[in-house]
Amino acid sequence: MKQSKQIVLITGGSSGIGLALAEKFKENDNTVIITGRNLSKLETVQKDFPKIQIFQSDVTNDADVRMLADDIQEKFGGIDILINNAGIMNLVDAGNGGNDLQKQMQEIEINYNSPIRLLHYFLPQLKKSKSAVLVNVSSGLAYVPFAQAPTYSGTKSAIHFWTKGIRLQLKPHNIKVVELLPPVVDTPLAHGADIAEDDNLKPMPPEKLADIFWKDFIKGKEEITPGISKQLKLMGRLAPKFIFNQLNKKPIPNYN
Numbered sequence: 200m201k202q203s204k205q206i207v208l209i210t211g212g213s214s215g216i217g218l219a220l221a222e223k224f225k226e227n228d229n230t231v232i233i234t235g236r237n238l239s240k241l242e243t244v245q246k247d248f249p250k251i252q253i254f255q256s257d258v259t260n261d262a263d264v265r266m267l268a269d270d271i272q273e274k275f276g277g278i279d280i281l282i283n284n285a286g287i288m289n290l291v292d293a294g295n296g297g298n299d300l301q302k303q304m305q306e307i308e309i310n311y312n313s314p315i316r317l318l319h320y321f322l323p324q325l326k327k328s329k330s331a332v333l334v335n336v337s338s339g340l341a342y343v344p345f346a347q348a349p350t351y352s353g354t355k356s357a358i359h360f361w362t363k364g365i366r367l368q369l370k371p372h373n374i375k376v377v378e379l380l381p382p383v384v385d386t387p388l389a390h391g392a393d394i395a396e397d398d399n400l401k402p403m404p405p406e407k408l409a410d411i412f413w414k415d416f417i418k419g420k421e422e423i424t425p426g427i428s429k430q431l432k433l434m435g436r437l438a439p440k441f442i443f444n445q446l447n448k449k450p451i452p453n454y455n
């Protein structure tokens with residue numbers, strides 16, 4: 200896997216995992232472009248890391264993504280690496296009215312439909328690259344659902360299956376497909392979830408996640424499962440009921 204001199208696009212790079220990955224790629228002498236909806240968050244990142252390029256772009260907005268692809272083509276001549284990272288997590292109490300329909304539809308749009316959209320518009324650029332990689336950020340919850348976030352868990356298992364399918368299809372086009380399945384990571388997205396007090400579920404710092412990702416990424420690993428995600432993968436197969444109960448020990452809080 201090429202480690203430097205690549206043009207890397209990371210959706211949702213203005214905080215958390217996307218930002219930690221952006222720093223990692225930048226440290227290793229790559230050109231890094233990040234996107235997000237909130238311009239002031241992007242500008243703060245650019246102040247701290249002037250070499251990181253920012254684009255305000257909503258992954259759910261078709262025109263935004265098309266314009267992003269055109270702008271990047273014009274400014275950088277295309278990308279080598281696309282990292283589908285942007286995501287949100289809604290805590291839902293489906294039985295008690297804490298199930299805002301619009302928010303859940305938006306969650307599916309951001310987490311599942313948008314990576315498909317991004318690949319669609321960036322495919323021509325990836326096909327032209329001699330070292331193309333698509334990285335999809337799903338979650339350890341793709342293996343075992345978290346009951347407090349059922350729609351989220353569904354989007355992540357959907358991305359997991361999509362990733363497996365397109366890996367085979369993109370191989371003849373020399374586009375490598377990698378999936379990062381993070382454990383609980385200490386980012387704004389994870390704050391608020393009432394996770395069981397278990398040492399294994401302690402949030403991992405995003406910088407540590409980026410270190411683990413990088414080591415596996417440069418080795419060419421296709422499925423990267425840091426921390427508890429590795430156990431979720433194994434236990435999800437061997438003892439699915441047991442691991443589901445372990446992960447969902449706490450009663451669903453009232454999210455109304």
Ligand SMILES: NC(=O)c1ccc[n+]([C@@H]2O[C@H](COP(=O)([O-])OP(=O)(O)OC[C@H]3O[C@@H](n4cnc5c(N)ncnc54)[C@H](OP(=O)(O)O)[C@@H]3O)[C@@H](O)[C@H]2O)c1
Binds near residue numbers: 217338387
């Ligand atoms: N944190 C965890 O425990 C954890 C665990 C497993 C997987 N993950 C996954 O890791 C990825 C990153 O999450 P994170 O924890 O780093 O969350 P985060 O800190 O909240 O970052 C999410 C990023 O996505 C951007 N974003 C959200 N909606 C967007 C949209 N419609 N268009 C463009 N950008 C958008 C946000 O910026 P704006 O709000 O300004 O748009 C922000 O930059 C997500 O896919 C998440 O599901 C996280």
